[in-house]
Amino acid sequence: MTVSGTVESADPRGPVATLLRDLRSGAEGLSVREAQRRLHVHGPNELPRRGTRRWWKELVRQFTHPLALLLWAAAVLAVVSGATPLSIAILVVIVLNAVLAFVQERHAEHAVEALGQYLPQRAWVIRGGHRHQVPARELVRGDVLLIDEGDRISADARLLSGSIEVDMSALTGESVSVPRGADFVDDASRALDSPVLVFSGTVCTAGSARAVVHSTGARTEIGRIAALSERVHVDESPLERQVRRVAWLIAAVAVAAGVAFLPLGLVAGLTLSTAFVFAIGLLVANVPEGLLPTITLALAVGVRSMAKRGAVVKRLSAVETLGATTVICTDKTGTLTANSMRVVTVRSGLGLCSTESPAEHALVAAVVRCSTADLAGEAVGDPTELALLAHARNAGTDLDTETRDRERLALYRFDPRLKRMSTVDSVGGVVRVHVKGAPEEVLPRCVTTLDEAGTEVPLSEHERASAERVVEEMTARGLRVLAVAHRVWTRGTPQDREQAERDLCLLGVVGLLDPPRPEVAAAVKACHEAGVTVHVVTGDNGRTAAEIARQVGIRVARVIDGEELDALPDRELDRLLGGDAEIVFSRAAPEAKLRIADALRHNGEVVAMTGDGVNDAPALRRADIGVAMGVSGTDVAREAATVVLTDDNFATIVAGVREGRRVFDNVRKFVLYIFAHAVPEVVPFLLFALSGGVIPLPLTVLQILAIDLGTETLPALALGREPAEPGLMTRSPRSRTEGVITKRLLWRAWAVMGGVSALLVLVPFFAVLLNAGWRPGAPVGEGSELHHAYLQATTATFVGIVVCQLGTAFAARTERASLWSVGLTSNRLLLAGIAFEVAFTAALVYLPPLQQVFGTAALPLWVLLLMVPFPLIVWGVDELSRWRLRHKRNAGPS
Numbered sequence: 049m050t051v052s053g054t055v056e057s058a059d060p061r062g063p064v065a066t067l068l069r070d071l072r073s074g075a076e077g078l079s080v081r082e083a084q085r086r087l088h089v090h091g092p093n094e095l096p097r098r099g100t101r102r103w104w105k106e107l108v109r110q111f112t113h114p115l116a117l118l119l120w121a122a123a124v125l126a127v128v129s130g131a132t133p134l135s136i137a138i139l140v141v142i143v144l145n146a147v148l149a150f151v152q153e154r155h156a157e158h159a160v161e162a163l164g165q166y167l168p169q170r171a172w173v174i175r176g177g178h179r180h181q182v183p184a185r186e187l188v189r190g191d192v193l194l195i196d197e198g199d200r201i202s203a204d205a206r207l208l209s210g211s212i213e214v215d216m217s218a219l220t221g222e223s224v225s226v227p228r229g230a231d232f233v234d235d236a237s238r239a240l241d242s243p244v245l246v247f248s249g250t251v252c253t254a255g256s257a258r259a260v261v262h263s264t265g266a267r268t269e270i271g272r273i274a275a276l277s278e279r280v281h282v283d284e285s286p287l288e289r290q291v292r293r294v295a296w297l298i299a300a301v302a303v304a305a306g307v308a309f310l311p312l313g314l315v316a317g318l319t320l321s322t323a324f325v326f327a328i329g330l331l332v333a334n335v336p337e338g339l340l341p342t343i344t345l346a347l348a349v350g351v352r353s354m355a356k357r358g359a360v361v362k363r364l365s366a367v368e369t370l371g372a373t374t375v376i377c378t379d380k381t382g383t384l385t386a387n388s389m390r391v392v393t394v395r396s397g398l399g400l401c402s403t404e405s406p407a408e409h410a411l412v413a414a415v416v417r418c419s420t421a422d423l424a425g426e427a428v429g430d431p432t433e434l435a436l437l438a439h440a441r442n443a444g445t446d447l448d449t450e451t452r453d454r455e456r457l458a459l460y461r462f463d464p465r466l467k468r469m470s471t472v473d474s475v476g477g478v479v480r481v482h483v484k485g486a487p488e489e490v491l492p493r494c495v496t497t498l499d500e501a502g503t504e505v506p507l508s509e510h511e512r513a514s515a516e517r518v519v520e521e522m523t524a525r526g527l528r529v530l531a532v533a534h535r536v537w538t539r540g541t542p543q544d545r546e547q548a549e550r551d552l553c554l555l556g557v558v559g560l561l562d563p564p565r566p567e568v569a570a571a572v573k574a575c576h577e578a579g580v581t582v583h584v585v586t587g588d589n590g591r592t593a594a595e596i597a598r599q600v601g602i603r604v605a606r607v608i609d610g611e612e613l614d615a616l617p618d619r620e621l622d623r624l625l626g627g628d629a630e631i632v633f634s635r636a637a638p639e640a641k642l643r644i645a646d647a648l649r650h651n652g653e654v655v656a657m658t659g660d661g662v663n664d665a666p667a668l669r670r671a672d673i674g675v676a677m678g679v680s681g682t683d684v685a686r687e688a689a690t691v692v693l694t695d696d697n698f699a700t701i702v703a704g705v706r707e708g709r710r711v712f713d714n715v716r717k718f719v720l721y722i723f724a725h726a727v728p729e730v731v732p733f734l735l736f737a738l739s740g741g742v743i744p745l746p747l748t749v750l751q752i753l754a755i756d757l758g759t760e761t762l763p764a765l766a767l768g769r770e771p772a773e774p775g776l777m778t779r780s781p782r783s784r785t786e787g788v789i790t791k792r793l794l795w796r797a798w799a800v801m802g803g804v805s806a807l808l809v810l811v812p813f814f815a816v817l818l819n820a821g822w823r824p825g826a827p828v829g830e831g832s833e834l835h836h837a838y839l840q841a842t843t844a845t846f847v848g849i850v851v852c853q854l855g856t857a858f859a860a861r862t863e864r865a866s867l868w869s870v871g872l873t874s875n876r877l878l879l880a881g882i883a884f885e886v887a888f889t890a891a892l893v894y895l896p897p898l899q900q901v902f903g904t905a906a907l908p909l910w911v912l913l914l915m916v917p918f919p920l921i922v923w924g925v926d927e928l929s930r931w932r933l934r935h936k937r938n939a940g941p942s
């Protein structure tokens with residue numbers, strides 16, 4: 049009986065009976081209703097959220113980061129030199145940039161934080177006498193927790209039964225597993241060292257146990273010791289680091305250009321203060337302050353869309369690595385296959401025949417005993433075992449879990465290295481060992497079998513050979529095969545596993561079908577087209593795995609089993625994995641994954657490796673991208689991985705690769721776009737300086753700022769959301785060393801788009817001036833006859849740059865493909881950005897108050913008409929260069 053209300057303080061290290069009494073709980077756990085009441089009274093099992101940075105601190109940071117400080121310095125210099133409007137404009141630049149960066153970073157942070165909801169921590173408890181899976185935040189004091197291998201422990205608890213190994217590194221920093229058991233003697237001085245207690249935040253690496261929760265949330269040891277920040281750490285990705293470096297480089301160039309302009313301006317006849325103002329303008333215009341937050345946001349948006357598709361990426365930086373994946377090493381069960389295991393064939397007794405026999409009854413009885421799964425209610429357990437239990441139930445043999453567990457004397461769990469499991473049970477007073485596992489493991493341990501009458505007879509060599517043939521037949525059909533055996537134990541109980549699993553009586557073999565997931569074949573094909581190699585690493589039989597692999601289109605060049613792999617020297621393994629050949633590693637021990645990951649990385653591959661068990665964790669960490677199974681995987685694997693699949697599906701990994709490529713491409717697109725505008729902005733200044741002032745300045749400083757601020761930002765953001773380019777998944781993966789900024793990108797930005805734009809914008813500038821009667825060297829200053837024409841001419845340059853940007857934006861949308869193939873209107877955000885750009889420019893040119901500030905003048909129609917073809921020319925030249933690239937690729941060797 050449990051009574052609601054406050055639970056008194058309870059000593060977790062005192063006698064169990066007293067603890068249970070104080071917690072008002074029992075071996076059967078709390079009732080569901082009582083648990084809900086306690087949750088309501090005491091609150092959820094959560095750590096207080098500390099360390100969440102205040103929003104205003106974040107905002108202040110945006111105003112004080114080094115690039116912003118550079119702009120502040122420029123604003124001060126502008127005031128000093130008497131150019132107040134410029135300093136105000138710079139302040140506007142600083143504020144707008146800070147606000148934009150702030151909004152973008154918040155957005156990115158929220159996107160990453162929201163990932164938590166895709167990966168809720170769960171725990172198994174006994175409530176009202178039944179197993180339930182509940183969200184870990186709903187655990188309450190008095191709950192009886194079921195802890196299994198691979199589970200993360202979510203509350204502080206006292207063990208009631210069983211023994212486990214626990215990795216305490218979250219609390220102690222030492223990552224060695226320590227034994228903990230309900231019956232251990234508690235003589236530790238610190239609670240943390242007590243062998244009967246387990247703590248929130250630690251993980252169970254082996255065994256299973258029951259424990260009663262005595263502290264939750266902030267009252268747990270981890271809640272007390274660590275002022276833990278729950279904030280998701282948004283670490284800097286290599287991409288961001290690269291771009292940060294480039295941003296600094298450009299900033300340095302901008303400062304250098306500004307400083308260099310000063311003497312050039314003076315030589316060209318400017319006064320010191322005017323030269324100063326222009327130098328500052330040049331500097332401000334070219335400092336790429338908005339680049340980084342835009343990239344962070346693009347990555348975060350990528351992460352969010354991947355999560356929606358079932359791939360939860362835990363680090364922003366993983367998005368780009370995922371896109372560069374060259375090799376995927378995948379599990380078989382559940383990833384390539386549907387994990388809907390079903391017994392399709394049973395062969396039992398002498399000669400392993402398919403007729404019903406006493407051996408088959410014994411076999412069914414054995415698989416029911418030799419199991420830790422539970423079919424009742426919410427089916428829990430290993431899918432292989434659940435399938436065997438379902439088969440037994442259909443065959444009329446059912447045994448409730450309680451009786452099974454009560455009559456069990458020993459359990460030797462399924463060990464992926466030994467590939468078998470066994471139990472020692474007392475059945476009607478007889479002690480019997482039940483064994484099931486991979487035939488290669490079980491058959492050699494069998495010395496007898498059962499004949500038609502159910503009598504134990506010796507297993508002759510002939511019988512053994514025919515059993516092996518039956519197994520071969522089944523595996524060739526892609527079936528997972530298990531051999532089942534038992535033995536009667538007459539002398540007490542076996543000492544250890546080795547003793548128990550000796551001299552067995554073979555009952556038969558079972559073939560289970562787990563069909564491939566229907567979507568996997570297409571995903572494998574996509575991998576091949578994208579130049580990604582797929583290897584299968586499985587604990588299953590080589591023939592079974594190779595058959596399934598072939599069914600999904602993997603080009604199995606070779607099957608290497610565990611023993612063969614062990615005998616293979618590292619150099620040989622590197623060589624084998626060096627080509628495009630796809631390999632099935634069968635009967636692989638978990639350590640094999642680590643070796644394979646190492647060899648692939650040694651060959652320079654970018655490796656995505658899947659895993660689900662505790663033993664897979666090291667390989668998941670070692671691979672470039674560790675991919676854990678969210679459904680069937682253990683908490684340990686989920687924590688070690690960078691990507692968690694919420695559907696365990698191979699096709700989702702491939703969708704992730706595609707998304708990673710898209711995000712990386714998009715970052716390139718807006719970097720390209722932002723870089724391209726520098727040339728038409730700088731060239732006019734150079735022209736003025738190099739001509740020694742004979743040609744007047746074609747652009748004013750405030751007009752430059754208007755471009756950087758007003759017209760450029762939104763289209764750049766929109767390019768970050770560009771849909772995937774056709775051919776994205778038919779090109780080879782990007783090389784590990786290839787950065788975001790390549791020679792081709794710089795060529796396209798500066799020579800093609802920037803160069804063409806720079807030439808074009810000078811056309812309306814000179815056309816307006818010449819049309820008004822200007823000749824080189826003629827005065828255009830305030831009060832002069834040509835002054836209005838000069839204002840119109842600079843306005844024409846300004847509008848010319850904006851118009852060329854339209855062409856650049858459309859050209860930047862694709863890296864290789866033609867604009868037609870993606871569709872002119874497929875990026876709505878870009879169209880909206882461009883509409884804003886045009887409206888903003890029109891306001892600047894035609895609204896008198898803005899004309900005053902920006903030094904613009906209304907343009908006559910003929911000037912506007914002159915500029916109509918500009919976007920087409922900029923885009924057209926780039927389109928031609930992309931066409932040439934495609935043409936060359938197609939013609940060249942593939």
Ligand SMILES: Nc1ncnc2c1ncn2[C@@H]1O[C@H](COP(=O)(O)OP(=O)(O)OP(=O)(O)O)[C@@H](O)[C@H]1O
Nearest residue numbers: 379380381462464467469484485486586587588589
């Ligand atoms: N619960 C079990 N009890 C006994 N033997 C098992 C059990 N599950 C699997 N086996 C045997 O061990 C072999 C390896 O299984 P394991 O589960 O380790 O493979 P795996 O690496 O998970 O395979 P996959 O790559 O297909 O997911 C199986 O082929 C089967 O013969």
